[in-house]
Amino acid sequence: MRDIHNILILTGAGISAESGVATFRGPGGLWEGHRVEDVCTPEALERDRAQVHRFYDARREQLAAVEPNAAHRALARLDAEWAGDLLLVTQNVDDLHERAGSKRLLHMHGELKSALCARCEARQPWEAALPPGHICPACGASALRPDIVFFGEMPYRMDVIEQALAKADLFVSIGTSGAVYPAAGFVQTARYHGAATLELNLDPSEGSLWFAESRMGPAGTLVPAWVDELLG
Numbered sequence: 001m002r003d004i005h006n007i008l009i010l011t012g013a014g015i016s017a018e019s020g021v022a023t024f025r026g027p028g029g030l031w032e033g034h035r036v037e038d039v040c041t042p043e044a045l046e047r048d049r050a051q052v053h054r055f056y057d058a059r060r061e062q063l064a065a066v067e068p069n070a071a072h073r074a075l076a077r078l079d080a081e082w083a084g085d086l087l088l089v090t091q092n093v094d095d096l097h098e099r100a101g102s103k104r105l106l107h108m109h110g111e112l113k114s115a116l117c118a119r120c121e122a123r124q125p126w127e128a129a130l131p132p133g134h135i136c137p138a139c140g141a142s143a144l145r146p147d148i149v150f151f152g153e154m155p156y157r158m159d160v161i162e163q164a165l166a167k168a169d170l171f172v173s174i175g176t177s178g179a180v181y182p183a184a185g186f187v188q189t190a191r192y193h194g195a196a197t198l199e200l201n202l203d204p205s206e207g208s209l210w211f212a213e214s215r216m217g218p219a220g221t222l223v224p225a226w227v228d229e230l231l232g
Ligand code: NAD
Pocket: 011, 012, 013, 014, 015, 016, 017, 018, 021, 022, 023, 024, 025, 091, 092, 093, 094, 109, 174, 175, 176, 177, 178, 179, 180, 200, 201, 202, 203, 204, 205, 217, 218, 219, 220
């Protein structure tokens, strides 16, 4: 196996579960009691804009009541102490990685604490509720929406992610079901380029067979142990 210098880490909803943030497909396939199609698609935004905004307002408001857990903290420590290249790509829209201290971080599916103008694509940091029809300070259009990548939309920064996948020596996937593309395909790309691959998840995911090694258990236990191992 080649020496490990470049690390690419992908996280999903499972890493925030022990902080009290619900994962995507909970019991009955619902996300916080909602059908995914009703809150996470461009069609839902067309059909019932107010419901979609209310849903993300509630998720944003919840951030004030949750804290990063041991897994977020361990990844922040790895970021601070790892001398080689490292990129943490999260599918999560919460802010727990940055609150734990991670710096080399990219939100491929957007962020709750950001508003996006559907007209001019300017972004604003956003803390409060975001009612539909809010005016964009950059262009004046009444077009601000949650800065969230919906199903059918292109995830952010794919060029940066593809480059990092191509040069990764180690690809690690944490707390993700491996059901949402293109993130679910990252393991195959990383393998193709010769990376070692490791999965840390509560239970076997749809993509488990692609990983050279899979460890099953809660992220709050597995991630700090893996970081200790890596930093020696
Ligand atoms: P998912 O809900 O589809 O899958 C979560 C995975 O985490 C499952 O495989 C589950 O077994 C595992 N898991 C649950 N608890 C765990 C724990 N304590 N430790 C380790 N693993 C655990 O999530 P996904 O694959 O990230 O896809 C969901 C999509 O929904 C993402 O695109 C994301 O943007 C969005 N989402 C984000 C958040 C958030 O920001 N925290 C929460 C829910 C959904």
